Amino acid sequence: MSKNPEFVKFDKVDKSYDGKVLVVKDLQLDIAEGEFITMLGPSGSGKTTCLMMLAGFETPTHGEILLDGNIISNIPPHKRGIGMVFQNYALFPHMTVYENLAFPLRVRKVEKDEIDKKVDKALSMVSLNGFETRMPAQLSGGQQQRVAVARALVFDPAVVLMDEPLGALDKNLRESMQYEIKHIHESIGVTVVYVTHDQSEALTMSNRIAVFNDGKVQQLSNPAELYEKPVNSFVAEFIGENNTFNGEVVDIAKDKCKVKLANSEILANPISVKSKGEKTTVSLRPERALINPTDNMDNMFTGKIEEVIYHGDHTRVRLNLLGSSEFILKVPNSSSNLELKVSQDINIGWNSVDARALDPK
Amino acid sequence: MSSETKQILTTDGIPLEVSLKKAEKKNKIKAFLLVAPLLLFLIITYVFPIGEMFSRSIDDKMITNMLPKTFKEMEKWDGQELPPEEVFTAFYYDFKVLVEKQEHGKLGQRLNKEKNGFNSITKKLFRQVKRKKIDESISIKEQIMKVHKRWRTVEYWQAIKRTAPPYTMSKYLKGMDMYYAADGSIAQVDEDRRIHRILWLRTLEIAFFVTLFCFLMGYPIAHLLATLPMKYSNLLMICVLLPFWTSLLVRTASWMILLQQQGVVNDFFVMIGLVADDNRPEMMYNKVGTYVAMTQILLPFMVLPLYSVMKTISPSLMRAGKSLGGTPFVAFWKVYFPLTIPGIGAGCLLVFILAIGYYITPALVGGASGTLISNQIAFHMKQTLDWSFASAMGLMLLSGVLVIYWIYNKLVGVDNIKLG
Numbered sequence: 001m002s003k004n005p006e007f008v009k010f011d012k013v014d015k016s017y018d019g020k021v022l023v024v025k026d027l028q029l030d031i032a033e034g035e036f037i038t039m040l041g042p043s044g045s046g047k048t049t050c051l052m053m054l055a056g057f058e059t060p061t062h063g064e065i066l067l068d069g070n071i072i073s074n075i076p077p078h079k080r081g082i083g084m085v086f087q088n089y090a091l092f093p094h095m096t097v098y099e100n101l102a103f104p105l106r107v108r109k110v111e112k113d114e115i116d117k118k119v120d121k122a123l124s125m126v127s128l129n130g131f132e133t134r135m136p137a138q139l140s141g142g143q144q145q146r147v148a149v150a151r152a153l154v155f156d157p158a159v160v161l162m163d164e165p166l167g168a169l170d171k172n173l174r175e176s177m178q179y180e181i182k183h184i185h186e187s188i189g190v191t192v193v194y195v196t197h198d199q200s201e202a203l204t205m206s207n208r209i210a211v212f213n214d215g216k217v218q219q220l221s222n223p224a225e226l227y228e229k230p231v232n233s234f235v236a237e238f239i240g241e242n243n244t245f246n247g248e249v250v251d252i253a254k255d256k257c258k259v260k261l262a263n264s265e266i267l268a269n270p271i272s273v274k275s276k277g278e279k280t281t282v283s284l285r286p287e288r289a290l291i292n293p294t295d296n297m298d299n300m301f302t303g304k305i306e307e308v309i310y311h312g313d314h315t316r317v318r319l320n321l322l323g324s325s326e327f328i329l330k331v332p333n334s335s336s337n338l339e340l341k342v343s344q345d346i347n348i349g350w351n352s353v354d355a356r357a358l359d360p361k
Numbered sequence: 362m363s364s365e366t367k368q369i370l371t372t373d374g375i376p377l378e379v380s381l382k383k384a385e386k387k388n389k390i391k392a393f394l395l396v397a398p399l400l401l402f403l404i405i406t407y408v409f410p411i412g413e414m415f416s417r418s419i420d421d422k423m424i425t426n427m428l429p430k431t432f433k434e435m436e437k438w439d440g441q442e443l444p445p446e447e448v449f450t451a452f453y454y455d456f457k458v459l460v461e462k463q464e465h466g467k468l469g470q471r472l473n474k475e476k477n478g479f480n481s482i483t484k485k486l487f488r489q490v491k492r493k494k495i496d497e498s499i500s501i502k503e504q505i506m507k508v509h510k511r512w513r514t515v516e517y518w519q520a521i522k523r524t525a526p527p528y529t530m531s532k533y534l535k536g537m538d539m540y541y542a543a544d545g546s547i548a549q550v551d552e553d554r555r556i557h558r559i560l561w562l563r564t565l566e567i568a569f570f571v572t573l574f575c576f577l578m579g580y581p582i583a584h585l586l587a588t589l590p591m592k593y594s595n596l597l598m599i600c601v602l603l604p605f606w607t608s609l610l611v612r613t614a615s616w617m618i619l620l621q622q623q624g625v626v627n628d629f630f631v632m633i634g635l636v637a638d639d640n641r642p643e644m645m646y647n648k649v650g651t652y653v654a655m656t657q658i659l660l661p662f663m664v665l666p667l668y669s670v671m672k673t674i675s676p677s678l679m680r681a682g683k684s685l686g687g688t689p690f691v692a693f694w695k696v697y698f699p700l701t702i703p704g705i706g707a708g709c710l711l712v713f714i715l716a717i718g719y720y721i722t723p724a725l726v727g728g729a730s731g732t733l734i735s736n737q738i739a740f741h742m743k744q745t746l747d748w749s750f751a752s753a754m755g756l757m758l759l760s761g762v763l764v765i766y767w768i769y770n771k772l773v774g775v776d777n778i779k780l781g
Binding site for chain 2: 055056057076077078080081082083084086087088090091092093094103104107108151152155161
């Protein structure tokens with residue numbers, strides 16, 4: 001079976017609630033069959049609105065949403081056959097776990113034996129066998145979450161939507177649930193559209209991530225590319241940590257450009273700058289800058305340590321470098337590491353490839 | 362682990378338990394003192410009056426105190442034939458005391474309630490006693506029997522014997538259109554005189570339908586209140602609460618203006634040609650008026666508990682129901698409605714209990730066919746001054762409410778009620 005690369009398609013979708021502000025602007029997004037796609041963005045960026053439009057609880061102001069080639073904008077939610085996991089699980093508090101899971105099957109008039117079989121299968125998928133007769137209030141947060149996931153999957157929907165499903169869990173549980181959901185997705189191959197504002201969650205779980213800001217998709221790519229090669233300064237800032245330099249392009253070649261800062265110059269990788277004289281924000285990941293580099297790097301500077309914070313597996317060092325005292329270094333915690341002390345001067349170097357000259361902030 | 366239970370001591374060497382009790386005692390006293398005024402208030406205004414009502418409703422001591430010697434002698438009388446000489450003598454001496462205290466009239470009235478015809482024969486006997494016509498040296502039985510032929514009739518003496526116990530349930534029986542027959546058994550009053558049973562049934566019927574109407578109207582309003590955005594829901598809430606803040610009398614009076622035959626509603630019906638001008642329907646002084654006015658007045662008591670429950674139901678539950686394939690109706694019926702049952706229970710119980718004892722509104726707009734049991738109670742309080750009967754009916758109403766509460770508890774469970 002060949003996978004449909006346009007299984008879910010947002011075609012030039014606009015959405016406005018009040019007729020004045022567009023919450024979603026000209027959204028063009030294709031989701032392949034069996035893909036795990038995450039909509040990532042700060043609150044108010046339009047990602048949940050997109051999910052609600054796909055689920056059928058909101059209608060697009062303009063444009064169409066297609067599911068497997070059919071326009072679904074006018075189909076009510078209960079006929080779309082899309083499973084959904086809600087932020088607060090939305091388990092029916094007056095029904096047992098079994099009844100919760102049987103609900104989507106019962107409304108589809110599935111035979112009793114078949115229901116039992118499917119509920120059992122769904123529960124074993126989230127390893128909650130034996131919990132059938134419990135009420136949701138008798139379950140822990142993580143168990144409720146799993147029931148919610150099982151309920152969204154029990155009727156074999158083509159697409160499952162998840163709206164910040166792990167937001168209410170504590171950190172450890174959240175991480176183990178991330179893997180669990182990822183494994184369920186891998187084993188049954190359902191298309192998942194996942195909404196979150198937690199970037200590490202998005203990086204862990206997704207095939208592709210759509211970074212939303214201001215109603216628009218800023219970048220749509222796989223996690224590695226998103227982290228390594230952000231296309232604009234919003235994405236660079238939003239995903240992971242980031243050192244930035246604001247300056248002006250003074251010289252530009254094919255894969256290198258010279259950026260003039262307040263009182264020095266650095267070499268950078270021109271991404272969104274085209275010509276001399278453009279303002280730019282240069283973005284550099286903290287782990288790409290090395291202390292006392294042995295290789296020959298094309299950016300070498302000396303900075304003064306302002307602050308050292310011990311983080312266990314790594315040490316964060318804040319430097320005063322190139323006129324900015326907000327330069328962050330992540331130093332891996334290994335025995336070969338130097339004794340880092342405040343107000344010590346150290347040499348820092350990085351390759352110009354890693355310093356991406358993006359649009360100015 | 363050692364099984365030895367060692368007493369734990371505080372640093373001062375006092376056993377921990379004692380120390381804890383001491384510390385808690387202060388808090389307990391403080392807590393009690395805080396609720397004491399309310400407790401006192403409740404006892405004075407609630408427990409005490411109900412006790413008073415109860416004792417009044419079964420009280421029949423008056424006559425017991427009036428004829429102490431008679432009843433003592435009557436204990437030996439089997440009640441089949443005319444009582445022996447001793448009973449007559451005792452009755453005569455009791456009666457003499459009453460004549461001196463000028464209380465013989467009360468005795469006549471009280472005995473007349475037990476059996477018709479006592480009033481006149483007591484008056485006759487009074488005249489004889491007053492003129493000292495009764496010779497105490499010869500048989501008093503013969504002399505009394507000569508006063509009137511009813512004094513020679515055994516039924517009248519049986520009636521006196523029936524009034525002997527200081528307590529009676531007769532008021533309660535009267536409230537259910539029953540009475541003690543001459544032989545002491547319980548009998549029904551004639552069919553055309555059974556007014557109380559009709560009133561009880563009507564009260565239940567009106568309370569039931571008012572509750573139903575309140576529910577049918579209140580549920581959508583409460584739902585709207587719970588789902589509308591804040592600025593509209595506040596306005597709607599004020600509309601719902603406005604009747605609350607208006608005097609009950611004013612509201613009832615305005616219903617009278619609206620519903621009367623020459624009233625606003627009828628004028629409107631005539632204007633749009635729904636009814637002919639000379640055939641205006643009566644919407645007041647009957648059940649219709651009672652239904653309309655009571656439903657409007659009691660509506661907030663339904664809306665508020667429903668609203669407070671609906672407010673807590675997350676809108677994502679309905680969405681979940683729909684996204685899982687339920688039609689909007691199925692999602693409502695299987696998901697939303699069961700979750701509102703605590704509110705429905707609270708609202709219905711509240712409205713029903715208030716409606717069952719409603720007084721002013723039925724009195725003003727109810728007319729003859731729209732009055733309830735509470736109006737009857739008021740009637741006996743104010744017109745006939747039969748307070749013991751009013752008390753008895755009041756207590757019957759109260760126990761009715763308690764029974765409803767008990768049934769309700771069995772069906773729904775009081776724990777499931779949510780008042781907010």
